Amino acid sequence: VDVETTQLVKGVLDLAVLAVVAEEDGYGYDVVRRLRAAGLDEVGDASVYGTLRRLYNAGALTSYVVPSEEGPHRKYYGINKQGNETLVREAKTWRSFASTMENLLMTAEGKA
Amino acid sequence: MSETTVRFPAGVADGVAAYVREVRVELADLPAEDVDDLTGGMEADLSELAAESGGDLIGRLGTPSVYAAELRAAAGLPARVTGPRRQRGSLSRATARARVSFARLTGQHPWLRSAVAYLVTLRPAWWLVRGYLAAWALWSMLSGSTRGVRPHSFLQLVLVLTAIVISVQLGRGRLGQRAGLRPLLVVANSALVVVALVASISVDDVQYVSGSDFSQPVGVSLDGTYVRNIYAYDSEGKRISSVRLFTQDGRPLGGADNAIGPNGNEIGVVRDGSGALLTNVYPRALFGPDPWQVIDPADPAVNPDQWTPPMSILPLMPNATPGSTASGAATTPAPTASAPPAPSKSSRPAPGGSSASVTPSGG
Numbered sequence: 001v002d003v004e005t006t007q008l009v010k011g012v013l014d015l016a017v018l019a020v021v022a023e024e025d026g027y028g029y030d031v032v033r034r035l036r037a038a039g040l041d042e043v044g045d046a047s048v049y050g051t052l053r054r055l056y057n058a059g060a061l062t063s064y065v066v067p068s069e070e071g072p073h074r075k076y077y078g079i080n081k082q083g084n085e086t087l088v089r090e091a092k093t094w095r096s097f098a099s100t101m102e103n104l105l106m107t108a109e110g111k112a
Numbered sequence: 113m114s115e116t117t118v119r120f121p122a123g124v125a126d127g128v129a130a131y132v133r134e135v136r137v138e139l140a141d142l143p144a145e146d147v148d149d150l151t152g153g154m155e156a157d158l159s160e161l162a163a164e165s166g167g168d169l170i171g172r173l174g175t176p177s178v179y180a181a182e183l184r185a186a187a188g189l190p191a192r193v194t195g196p197r198r199q200r201g202s203l204s205r206a207t208a209r210a211r212v213s214f215a216r217l218t219g220q221h222p223w224l225r226s227a228v229a230y231l232v233t234l235r236p237a238w239w240l241v242r243g244y245l246a247a248w249a250l251w252s253m254l255s256g257s258t259r260g261v262r263p264h265s266f267l268q269l270v271l272v273l274t275a276i277v278i279s280v281q282l283g284r285g286r287l288g289q290r291a292g293l294r295p296l297l298v299v300a301n302s303a304l305v306v307v308a309l310v311a312s313i314s315v316d317d318v319q320y321v322s323g324s325d326f327s328q329p330v331g332v333s334l335d336g337t338y339v340r341n342i343y344a345y346d347s348e349g350k351r352i353s354s355v356r357l358f359t360q361d362g363r364p365l366g367g368a369d370n371a372i373g374p375n376g377n378e379i380g381v382v383r384d385g386s387g388a389l390l391t392n393v394y395p396r397a398l399f400g401p402d403p404w405q406v407i408d409p410a411d412p413a414v415n416p417d418q419w420t421p422p423m424s425i426l427p428l429m430p431n432a433t434p435g436s437t438a439s440g441a442a443t444t445p446a447p448t449a450s451a452p453p454a455p456s457k458s459s460r461p462a463p464g465g466s467s468a469s470v471t472p473s474g475g
Contacts, residue, residue, distance in 0.1 A: 013186070027153060027156070027157060028153060028154070028157045029157035029158070029160050029161055030157075044182055044186075045161070045172070045173055045179070046173065046179045046180070046182035046183040046186065047182055047183075047185075047186040048186070049150070049154070049157075049183055049186070049187075050150070050182065050183045050184065050185065050186025050187035050188075050189075051186045051187070053149060053150055053183075053186075053187040054186065054187045054188045057187075057188075065152070065153065068156065071155075071156055071159060072153070072155035072156040072159070073152075073153060073156060074153050074156040074157070075152050075153025075156075
């Protein structure tokens with residue numbers, strides 16, 4: 001079950017990360033924690049960090065460093081206009097995909 | 113979202129720093145900019161994670177190499193170039209295996225991770241030493257001498273400096289980024305440690321010779337402790353106001369630093385009839401004009417255990433002291449328990465009363 005979920009999460013990790021960051025700016029571990037709190041327990045820490053980095057390189061996120069007096073600096077990510085557009089587009093794709101799957105499964109389960 | 117700054121215990125911070133460093137090593141084949149981007153802010157985040165999960169980073173994240181691989185994959189970066197394209201040698205496979213099991217070990221023992229992190233901070237020093245050793249090894253091969261490299265000649269100086277620069281650049285990862293070079297580096301490092309051992313043995317001979325000069329204390333000492341002053345009592349146990357002491361060779365018993373007191377002050381200079389400076393007159397006036405003053409009145413931090421010479425001590429046994437009539441003075445016990453009652457046969461009575469002073473100056 002874990003492996004299957006992990007595979008599914010991989011497919012939608014970009015969208016999930018965008019959704020979390022769009023809600024509020026966050027640093028890497030904060031994003032991990034919010035994804036887990038939302039129910040995506042299988043998400044890997046390094047996967048989230050790498051995804052944040054890739055989305056930033058693709059121009060979908062902004063990044064800024066918050067200095068800390070007591071410890072190492074913290075790197076925050078926020079969403080920008082392009083990221084919001086990506087979020088809306090991918091959300092639409094996901095919903096249509098999800099409803100397609102839902103219909104397919106309901107038909108199959110109805111027959112069973 | 114939680115607060116931006118959290119204070120973490122030092123041990124956790126060390127473990128986190130070590131973990132981040134290992135991850136950076138795993139990413140070392142990427143451009144430095146990418147590595148900085150990927151690991152920027154990582155320490156703060158992992159510290160928070162470590163504080164929540166009881167410091168067990170490897171249990172939560174996997175080994176640094178697993179973490180780095182996941183990071184690369186998610187960031188859309190190529191997998192490590194040491195992978196399938198290059199046939200890894202058995203040595204580098206062995207070191208990779210060793211690294212993984214070591215990471216597992218440090219996961220179980222956080223103190224080990226702290227110790228390793230501490231050693232890692234000494235890395236730049238090792239780079240310097242390695243450069244010097246490499247120059248040494250090269251010079252020994254060229255000249256056939258193992259006496260070592262001291263930058264006396266211009267050529268040796270250039271050799272040492274060049275080797276140090278190369279070593280530091282290697283250490284900083286500016287040279288030899290290719291993974292194939294790493295096992296070579298391990299072998300070279302080990303060889304240089306052997307050079308260091310050989311070198312330390314051949315240098316030791318020199319060090320012992322010069323060391324023996326320093327182990328001999330200057331001046332008068334008793335069981336290794338410097339004798340700053342001598343307080344003499346006559347056979348009746350009375351203070352001798354001034355006495356000159358000589359060794360069996362006729363040498364004055366006194367240090368060359370006679371004129372300088374414990375605080376760097378000049379001690380009242382004593383001369384004989386010819387005006388020659390005397391180093392063997394006791395007691396010396398260390399503080400002020402009174403030689404029996406053992407405590408600096410101006411010093412607030414006086415050692416409470418400081419011994420003070422009593423006005424008088426027990427006289428010698430009556431049979432050894434011909435003029436034993438005038439011993440009515442206060443009989444304070446001898447200064448130390450080990451002070452013997454004096455060798456009775458050889459002890460001669462003081463010539464005139466309490467002042468056993470001037471022996472003719474020997475020069």
